Amino acid sequence: MVIGGNSSQGLARRIAKKLKAGYVNTSTRTFPDGESKITIKKIPKKKIIVVVQSTFPPVDSNLLHLLSIISQARKYSSKIYAVIPYLGYARQDREFLDGEVVTVSVIGKMLKSVGTKKVIVVDIHSKLALKQLGISSENVSAVSNLANYIKKLKLKDPLVVSPDQGGKERADEFADALKIDFIALKKHRDRKTGKINIITTKASVKDRDLVLVDDMISTGGSIIKATQFLKKQKCRRIYVACTHGLFVNDAEKKIKQAGVTQIIST
Numbered sequence: 001m002v003i004g005g006n007s008s009q010g011l012a013r014r015i016a017k018k019l020k021a022g023y024v025n026t027s028t029r030t031f032p033d034g035e036s037k038i039t040i041k042k043i044p045k046k047k048i049i050v051v052v053q054s055t056f057p058p059v060d061s062n063l064l065h066l067l068s069i070i071s072q073a074r075k076y077s078s079k080i081y082a083v084i085p086y087l088g089y090a091r092q093d094r095e096f097l098d099g100e101v102v103t104v105s106v107i108g109k110m111l112k113s114v115g116t117k118k119v120i121v122v123d124i125h126s127k128l129a130l131k132q133l134g135i136s137s138e139n140v141s142a143v144s145n146l147a148n149y150i151k152k153l154k155l156k157d158p159l160v161v162s163p164d165q166g167g168k169e170r171a172d173e174f175a176d177a178l179k180i181d182f183i184a185l186k187k188h189r190d191r192k193t194g195k196i197n198i199i200t201t202k203a204s205v206k207d208r209d210l211v212l213v214d215d216m217i218s219t220g221g222s223i224i225k226a227t228q229f230l231k232k233q234k235c236r237r238i239y240v241a242c243t244h245g246l247f248v249n250d251a252e253k254k255i256k257q258a259g260v261t262q263i264i265s266t
Helices: 009-019 059-073 103-113 127-133 143-151 165-178 221-232 251-258
Strands: 002-004 023-030 036-040 048-052 079-084 118-122 137-140 159-162 182-184 187-189 196-198 210-217 238-245 262-265
Touching: 002 009, 009 023, 009 048, 023 059, 036 059, 048 059, 059 079, 059 103, 103 127, 127 137, 143 165, 143 238, 143 262, 159 165, 165 182, 165 210, 187 221, 196 221, 210 221, 221 238, 221 251, 251 262
Parallel strands: 002 023, 002 048, 048 079, 079 118, 118 137, 159 182, 159 210, 210 238, 238 262
Antiparallel strands: 023 036, 187 196
């Protein structure tokens, strides 16, 4: 039985169809003070229940809805699988500054406490985040899907670029799927102000079409800085590929203004 949370009902229906499973819808009522009440349309009486709910913005609300649905489903089954395509707080996978909470580990404890047997995520921010969840989990990748789309574009002497060293492995996988080369830029983020600077001083990208690859784009700060740097290096067109396109605070518009030809996300 597949239950679709408010943020992912379309995806949940498609998963149910693929599994030839029953589908259960949920409805959400939001009160004037911001509280919400979730109703599961019918009682799932199956041995295995798959709850599908992404936690894109508003992250906290969608996360609470996920936990509430799982808690209710646990009354009817001990086998609850949470499919969370975008897992919020995955970037908070370590204590960058003294006193910072490793929030992704808190998320893991909450998921476990409401009765989640296993978590399935898509292109989580880091392997460390997956480990910090502290619950049986699996990360699946959309890189091959994105790469297949890029293959259809007629790119000139293409090169895959990671905006930072943290995405080097992802860029390598992407480039391997396209059978082309990749490079990874070096960047510095001020942990107090959030300001980003590209440390790399030179890249051999002249007259080449580039594919900037990242797991997610929120405000687009890293992508914009990388684009500005690469444009100065006399590259040709720049395409951006990511799994999770959040695009908050007019990020999509700002990225296009920086000189990106096209943004591709799942």
